Amino acid sequence: MPSRNWNGESVEGPLRHASVNFIESSRRFVGMSFEKLSDASVLHLYENIRQQLDSDIRNGRYRFMGEAAKRRAEDLRAEIDRRQLYAPPIDWP
Numbered sequence: 276m277p278s279r280n281w282n283g284e285s286v287e288g289p290l291r292h293a294s295v296n297f298i299e300s301s302r303r304f305v306g307m308s309f310e311k312l313s314d315a316s317v318l319h320l321y322e323n324i325r326q327q328l329d330s331d332i333r334n335g336r337y338r339f340m341g342e343a344a345k346r347r348a349e350d351l352r353a354e355i356d357r358r359q360l361y362a363p364p365i366d367w368p
Contacts, residue, residue, distance in 0.1 A: 309354040321351040
């Protein structure tokens with residue numbers, strides 16, 4: 276049976292493994308616990324969401340940020356607070 280990419284299209288050849296690996300790693304990230312990540316990694320993930328949101332605001336459209344990203348940022352914010360770290364809050368439009 277052929278592998279499928281994120282769009283449901285059949286993937287063959289050398290890209291097959293890259294596509295499958297990306298999909299599998301994305302599935303593992305969903306629902307991921309932040310407890311095993313270092314403080315720096317948690318802060319980096321949170322800052323990355325802030326940068327993506329800033330990019331969307333500058334471009335005048337919301338390409339990256341949606342409700343899933345907002346929920347992820349809220350989960351990260353809770354972990355940052357739990358660890359008593361400092362990161363300025365994200366100002367959502």
